[in-house]
Amino acid sequence: MKRLFTLLLAIGLLACQQQVAEKKTGLMADSAMVVTAHPLASQTGVAILKKGGNAVDAAIAVQFALAVVFPAAGNIGGGGYMVVRMKDGSVATLDYREKAPAKATTDMYLDKNRDVIPNLSISGHLASGVPGSVDGMVEAHKKFGTLPWKDLVQPAIDLALKGFTLTSREANWFNESRADLIKYNSIKPEFLLKNNWKSGDTVKWIDLGHTLERIRDNGRAGFYEGKTADDIVSEMQRGKGLITHEDLKNYKSVWREPVTGIYKEYKIISMPPSSSGGVCLIQLLKCVEPYPMKSWGFNSAKTIHLMVEAERRVYADRTKYLGDPDFYKVPVKELLDDQYNDERMSTFNPDQATPSAQVKEGKIAGYESEETTHFSIVDSKGNAVSSTTTINGWFGSKVVVAGSGFFLNNEMDDFSAKPGVPNMFGVLGTKANRIEPQKRMLSAMSPTIVEKNGELFMVVGTPGGSTIITSVFQTILNVVEHGMSMQQAVDARRVHSQWLPDIVVPEERAISKSDSLALVKMGHKIVLRKNIGRVDAILVKGGKLEGGADHTRGDDTAAGY
Ligand code: DON
Numbered sequence: 413m414k415r416l417f418t419l420l421l422a423i424g425l426l427a428c429q430q431q432v433a434e435k436k437t438g439l440m441a442d443s444a445m446v447v448t449a450h451p452l453a454s455q456t457g458v459a460i461l462k463k464g465g466n467a468v469d470a471a472i473a474v475q476f477a478l479a480v481v482f483p484a485a486g487n488i489g490g491g492g493y494m495v496v497r498m499k500d501g502s503v504a505t506l507d508y509r510e511k512a513p514a515k516a517t518t519d520m521y522l523d524k525n526r527d528v529i530p531n532l533s534i535s536g537h538l539a540s541g542v543p544g545s546v547d548g549m550v551e552a553h554k555k556f557g558t559l560p561w562k563d564l565v566q567p568a569i570d571l572a573l574k575g576f577t578l579t580s581r582e583a584n585w586f587n588e589s590r591a592d593l594i595k596y597n598s599i600k601p602e603f604l605l606k607n608n609w610k611s612g613d614t615v616k617w618i619d620l621g622h623t624l625e626r627i628r629d630n631g632r633a634g635f636y637e638g639k640t641a642d643d644i645v646s647e648m649q650r651g652k653g654l655i656t657h658e659d660l661k662n663y664k665s666v667w668r669e670p671v672t673g674i675y676k677e678y679k680i681i682s683m684p685p686s687s688s689g690g691v692c693l694i695q696l697l698k699c700v701e702p703y704p705m706k707s708w709g710f711n712s713a714k715t716i717h718l719m720v721e722a723e724r725r726v727y728a729d730r731t732k733y734l735g736d737p738d739f740y741k742v743p744v745k746e747l748l749d750d751q752y753n754d755e756r757m758s759t760f761n762p763d764q765a766t767p768s769a770q771v772k773e774g775k776i777a778g779y780e781s782e783e784t785t786h787f788s789i790v791d792s793k794g795n796a797v798s799s800t801t802t803i804n805g806w807f808g809s810k811v812v813v814a815g816s817g818f819f820l821n822n823e824m825d826d827f828s829a830k831p832g833v834p835n836m837f838g839v840l841g842t843k844a845n846r847i848e849p850q851k852r853m854l855s856a857m858s859p860t861i862v863e864k865n866g867e868l869f870m871v872v873g874t875p876g877g878s879t880i881i882t883s884v885f886q887t888i889l890n891v892v893e894h895g896m897s898m899q900q901a902v903d904a905r906r907v908h909s910q911w912l913p914d915i916v917v918p919e920e921r922a923i924s925k926s927d928s929l930a931l932v933k934m935g936h937k938i939v940l941r942k943n944i945g946r947v948d949a950i951l952v953k954g955g956k957l958e959g960g961a962d963h964t965r966g967d968d969t970a971a972g973y
Contacts, residue, residue, distance in 0.1 A: 437897040437898070438897065438898050438958050439958070440956050443792040443973055444789075444792045444957070445971070446458050446970070447949065448785070450968075455971055456474060456568070456571075457474045460567070461791050461973075462973070471494065473563075475492075480617060481571055483807070484582075484819075492508055492799060492801030494506040494508070497795070503681050504667060506551060509852045510543055511542045511851065513655045515656070520847060521533045527830075528833045533822070534825050535805075537650075537651030539809040539823075541823040541852075542655055542660060547632055547665045562628050572620050574616070576614065577614050582609075583610050583611050585807075587608060595810070599814035602619060602812075619816055623635075626639060639816070643815040645660075647814055670684060671691055675694075678863065678892060680694055685854070686738075687854070687856065689855065692729075693860060695722075695726045695747060695748065696881070696882070698748070698750060699722035706893045710896075711904075711924075716907050716916065717936070720916050721765070723908075723910060725771055727839070728911045731842060735851075743776050747776070765936045767914060785801060786859065786874050787799055788873065794868055798871045800875065828845045839877075856878050870898075870950065878910050880945065882908045883945035887960075897960075898950065898951035901947075901960060906918070915939045916938050917938075918940060920942060923938075
């Protein structure tokens with residue numbers, strides 16, 4: 413009966429035309445390209461490149477510009493990851509993920525019956541980790557920057573203090589979040605100055621502009637010490653949060669060894685833990701590599717079934733084994749091993765879904781046991797940056813640091829508050845990702861760079877919580893298996909699955925009626941969703957750059973020359 417219902421649901425909901433990606437390419441450029449979630453941030457990046465800055469200089473300027481023009485996700489109150497590939501082929505990855513405050517405890521979101529208290533890790537002061545973005549930008553500049561620091565922060569200051577116009581999406585987002593912003597802020601932030609924001613309104617964020625001036629003039633100390641730090645700590649005291657002056661002073665981002673893996677003639681360079689992104693992405697590619705997806709076709713039942721079966725196994729591993737490597741021994745090498753992934757897929761049945769209840773993490777020998785934004789940049793020399801940054805939920809914890817004018821993250825929700833209880837993205841965790849003081853919460857962010865035959869091929873990433881990994885996975889496959897242009901690969905409808913809950917989640921019009929029926933017959937449960945991810949990517953082809961900007965799902969824009 414249940415099966416019949418699912419079948420009928422699938423027929424009813426999917427009886428619309430499957431999207432056939434239009435034949436088109438994105439913006440083409442000869443020298444350099446910046447693709448971000450906002451036209452003004454993309455223009456800021458291009459201006460820095462034209463001034464002679466490299467891709468990392470542009471990335472720093474974009475990070476600060478996004479904090480102003482796209483405050484729902486762009487940030488100085490959050491954290492992120494950056495993957496850099498310089499023109500000589502050298503690579504580096506920077507982890508500027510937030511950390512749990514020193515006063516955080518494993519059980520901090522549980523009531524006396526040890527049940528998770530709803531919303532405590534999602535909204536309000538207790539939801540925030542210690543921000544990493546400003547330290548991350550300072551570290552990136554120290555290692556790779558070529559233009560003066562001040563020149564990279566100034567464009568964001570100008571946007572904040574001289575003003576810019578709101579897009580209609582942004583105006584709506586502010587209006588829709590109004591009640592939450594009122595609820596979680598005792599001192600009215602500038603974002604609430606108007607009752608009803610409209611597209612084309614000119615806005616100035618004066619407090620944020622002055623905070624950026626302190627960062628411009630004092631670097632790290634402009635955020636982690638002095639007035640900004642005082643404002644953060646006072647904000648914490650007003651809302652019974654945990655972040656202290658000591659936490660801020662102690663925050664350090666970390667350069668880590670990238671994770672790499674080979675898929676056919678492509679080399680994947682991505683983020684290691686504390687993100688699960690790179691490990692899971694490479695595992696997924698290894699799991700599907702032996703199968704002829706190209707002949708099965710884009711989003712056919714066979715292709716989706718294969719991807720979903722790989723995803724179940726990989727997300728089960730994620731739940732068990734992935735966490736902050738500074739606190740938990742993550743078996744990265746073992747998880748990326750070819751034989752291990754072959755073994756994981758040995759139970760794959762091409763005709764039948766494996767119920768997630770029957771899928772556990774793999775055995776590792778000797779082992780004890782919406783909001784985010786991504787940008788991709790390539791400069792005229794061929795240096796590339798792939799960076800994803802976040803305050804986690806839309807407008808983060810909804811708390812604005814009074815006097816300093818920026819949103820704080822709600823990244824603490826990315827920890828596992830209790831084994832077996834899903835977080836806001838429905839993902840589970842165990843000891844590997846339990847809360848511990850000063851630990852980084854596990855991420856799915858997957859800023860990635862792909863090489864082909866040793867040359868730069870693609871720069872790619874997206875927001876989307878747990879769907880990040882599967883969106884990046886599909887975008888790569890869309891180009892390398894399904895022959896799409898970068899823009900088509902970004903526009904193409906996506907399908908997500910993550911082991912638990914045991915469902916397949918396509919965007920509307922992602923799967924044809926007959927393919928959805930075939931999937932339901934195999935035993936998959938299908939639940940539609942409007943949008944998955946906002947991929948911003950760059951493809952190198954024939955000596956030119958193609959920008960793929962996700963402008964159907966957001967304000968994302970490519971700019972290049
Ligand atoms: O780090 C993570 O995986 C999440 N905090 C990302 C959140 C996100 O992508 C929200 N955007 N839709």
